[in-house]
Amino acid sequence: MLHSIHQRYGEKLRATDGEIGHVRDFYFDDSNWTVRYLVADTGGWLTGRMVLISPHGLGHLYPEGKVLLVNLTRQQIEESPSIEEHKPVSRQQEEDYHRHYGYEYYAESMPLWGLGGYPVLVPPPKESEAKQHAVDSHLRSTRAVAGYQVEANDGVVGEVIDFLIDARTWVIRALVVQCGHWYAGKKVVIYMENVSGLDHNKSRVYVDSTKHAFAEASEHAPASPA
DSSP: EEEEEEGGOOEEEETTTTTEEEEEEEETTTTTTEEEEEEEEEEETTTEEEEEEOGGGGGOTTTTEEEBBSSSSHHHHHHBBBOTSOOOOHHHHHHHHHHTTOOOOOTTTTOOOTTSSSSSEEOOHHHHHHHHHTTTOOEEEHHHTTOOOEEEEEEEEEEEEEEETTTTTTTTEEEEEEEEGTTOOOOOEEEEGEEEEEETTTTTEEEEEOOOHHHSSSOOOOOOOO
């Protein structure tokens, strides 16, 4: 089942010993469209700090849920590294995060979290490799990418407004595109196999399709509120 990421924003987060805030954002690997972290806004509890939570520490996504369970304690989260909103997460920040929770490193060449819901794991990189790739990160904010223009083979057709995620693997399976006024502003689902590229400098997503195909596409029916 696919879930709307946009509808998850604001969902309450509950640790094993109490509430910790709400869902602010998701960080995905733009090389394989896999969500690597949820960004938690801790509100007044930690003076508005933003912290990362890996799917390692999360329960399943439920369509009717208003609370997302986190398999961590408030103390673990309080002592975790914080991040700056919308800025790409560096390799060093990821290493600090994994070290804090005792998680192993995931293989960036393996896009899926696996049949058991966990990433493929590899040993930590050698020190020389870590320095070489210290800022080489593919992690991006879903909030930041929402609003990117979507360009078909023959021109711009609209902009990204949502992401549809597989609740089991945490892989983004499709984008929801708000088409321009020439298409009566309708919303169209584009599956990732039709996405050919992503340019952060130009804030643009490239799709292997045509304007005519978007004009003929059926309107996306949003999921009913939980």
